Amino acid sequence: MNMIAKAIVGWAKRTPYFHLHHADGSVYMGRWWLFRTPWLSARIHHIATPDFDRHFHDHPFGFVSVILSGWYVERRPTSVDPCFDGASGRETGVIAHRRTGSVAWRRCTDRHIIDRVSPGGAWTLVFVTPKRQWWGFYTPEGKVFWADYPIMRERGQAPGTIHSEELIDSQQSHTTTRERA
Ligand SMILES: [Fe+2]
Numbered sequence: 001m002n003m004i005a006k007a008i009v010g011w012a013k014r015t016p017y018f019h020l021h022h023a024d025g026s027v028y029m030g031r032w033w034l035f036r037t038p039w040l041s042a043r044i045h046h047i048a049t050p051d052f053d054r055h056f057h058d059h060p061f062g063f064v065s066v067i068l069s070g071w072y073v074e075r076r077p078t079s080v081d082p083c084f085d086g087a088s089g090r091e092t093g094v095i096a097h098r099r100t101g102s103v104a105w106r107r108c109t110d111r112h113i114i115d116r117v118s119p120g121g122a123w124t125l126v127f128v129t130p131k132r133q134w135w136g137f138y139t140p141e142g143k144v145f146w147a148d149y150p151i152m153r154e155r156g157q158a159p160g161t162i163h164s165e166e167l168i169d170s171q172q173s174h175t176t177t178r179e180r181a
Contacts, residue, residue, distance in 0.1 A: 001123065005068035008034070009123060012044035022049070034125075041128045047072055047114065048121040055137040056082075056091050056111035057146070062129040064105050070122035071099045073115045082111075084140045091138060098122075108132045 001009070012032035020029040030046035045065075051057070056077060075093040077083070082091050095115065098104065106112070108129075136143045 001069040005123065008068065008125060009044050017043060022052070038130065043126045043128060044068075045124045045126050046121050047117050047124065050117050051114045053113060053137060053149075054090060055139050055144075056093070056113050057137045058111045058133075058135050058143075059106065059108050060131040060133060060135045062105070062107045062132070064103065064127040066103050066125040067098055067100050068123040068125055069100055070118035070120060071097065072117045072122045073097050074104075074112050075115050076110070076112045082138045082140075089140055108135070111138055 009032075012034045015033040017031040017033055019027055019031055022028050027048045029048060032044045034042035034044060047070075050072070056075075074096045076096065077091055077093050079092075084091050093113075134145060136145045137149045138144075
């Protein structure tokens, strides 16, 4: 990580957000605030592991991400309307290798999944727009609210990461979350 990136990460680490974990308790993504306003916020994310979900997900907000250190492999759909492989139940997609220095803009409705992450994880600077929708996973049965997706996993329909901390996220306002951090 270069000096500027180190300085940005060091500054952000003074204001942790809550981190996301896998079902086994291991860290999926570390998150820290750089600044927050009603119009635009910025965080540092440390993507420790790939997404282990079967299906693509979208996001509650649009964002711009800049990779400060490391890399990850992102898979994105090939069509606007989801198109699923009959055998695997997975949506077809194309792979993009995002390396240090790459910048990406994603609308809240854009869906993706992270397939691989560099050893030691990837550090990203993320500019976040205000929340605009409920986010979820795109399955052959339609978009599934993120909080219902673990239920699908329990039924064996959608094995993967459990974003249990997101349950907390949805129940807290920005202000409360900051106070918690
Ligand atoms: Fe994502």
